[in-house]
Amino acid sequence: MLAPEKRPDLPVSLTAAILRGAKGQCPRCGEARLFRAYLKPVDHCPACHQDWTHQRADDFPPYISIFLTGHLMAPLIIYFGAESPLPMWLALTICLVAAAVMMLAFLQPAKGGTVALQWWHGMHGFVPSGHDEARGPASPAAKGPWQR
Numbered sequence: 001m002l003a004p005e006k007r008p009d010l011p012v013s014l015t016a017a018i019l020r021g022a023k024g025q026c027p028r029c030g031e032a033r034l035f036r037a038y039l040k041p042v043d044h045c046p047a048c049h050q051d052w053t054h055q056r057a058d059d060f061p062p063y064i065s066i067f068l069t070g071h072l073m074a075p076l077i078i079y080f081g082a083e084s085p086l087p088m089w090l091a092l093t094i095c096l097v098a099a100a101v102m103m104l105a106f107l108q109p110a111k112g113g114t115v116a117l118q119w120w121h122g123m124h125g126f127v128p129s130g131h132d133e134a135r136g137p138a139s140p141a142a143k144g145p146w147q148r
């Protein structure tokens with residue numbers, strides 16, 4: 001394992017890894033795309049050869065997407081319900097279309113961030129080597145109980 005200063009391609013923090021994943025980049029190296037299709041991650045990163053087949057995002061990305069959409073749509077729905085001069089059918093159409101577009105737009109970034117989170121913490125079979133490489137040699141106190 002190389003020291004962190006000799007591995008500038010690795011993310012320095014969980015936040016950096018999640019941001020790479022949310023942008024659709026490989027969370028480990030940031031050099032290649034994480035997705036081969038809308039919600040299908042590549043099996044292996046072509047740049048750093050990280051194995052992404054261990055990801056198990058399941059329902060968490062839709063949960064994030066629905067949570068964000070709901071909170072961003074709430075003011076618009078309240079406005080349309082309380083004081084909008086628009087007819088109800090038009091307000092409802094605008095809200096439904098905006099909600100659908102927002103949910104679909106948030107879904108891939110949410111999945112990329114979730115995959116990065118799982119990789120960083122070594123979940124679901126990910127070898128936490130990238131995590132360890134990014135942090136460098138950790139002191140025994142810095143390791144979780146599962147790593148001792």
Ligand SMILES: [Zn+2]
Nearest residue numbers: 026029045048
């Ligand atoms: Zn990579």
